[in-house]
Amino acid sequence: MTGNVYGIAFDLAGNQREEIAGQGVKVYLREYDAVEADPNIFEQIVYPDWDANFAHFHFSFTALADASVKLYFEQLGDTDDPVGGNLVDNVTLTENS
Numbered sequence: 001m002t003g004n005v006y007g008i009a010f011d012l013a014g015n016q017r018e019e020i021a022g023q024g025v026k027v028y029l030r031e032y033d034a035v036e037a038d039p040n041i042f043e044q045i046v047y048p049d050w051d052a053n054f055a056h057f058h059f060s061f062t063a064l065a066d067a068s069v070k071l072y073f074e075q076l077g078d079t080d081d082p083v084g085g086n087l088v089d090n091v092t093l094t095e096n097s
Contacts (some may be wrong), residue, residue: 005096008042008071013087014052018059023050023077025086030067041069045076049085058097071085 012025023042028040042061071093075085 001095002066004063005052005060007058007094008044009056009058009094010073010091011054011056011089012046012048013054013089014048014050015084015086016028017084019050019070020077021055023047023075023086025088026072026074028072028074029061029069032070035060036077041067043051054087054089056090069077 004073008027008029012060015023024045026043027046028043030040031038041063042059044059048055054065073088073091
C-alpha cells in the first residue's frame with residue numbers, strides 16, 4: 001500500500017567452496033507484470049566473503065504506489081563458474097507500518 005514501510009529480511013552465507021570474483025547477491029522487488037525497462041521497486045546488493053557463515057540482513061523501504069510484486073535473488077559474479085552460488089535462507093517480506 002502506498003506510503004507503508006516494508007521490510008525484506010534474509011540470512012545469507014558465502015558459497016563455502018571457493019572465492020569467485022565479484023560474487024554477491026542482488027535482492028530486488030519488481031512489479032508483477034513489469035517489463036525490462038521498468039525500474040525496480042527496491043534493490044540492494046550484498047557481497048559476503050566466500051567462506052562467510054550465515055549473517056542476517058534486513059532492509060526497509062517505503063512503497064511509492066500500490067503494486068503486486070515479485071521478490072528476486074540474483075547471483076552476481078562469474079556465472080560461468082559451476083562451483084555454486086551464495087546460500088540464502090529464512091526469507092521474509094513484512095509490512096512494518
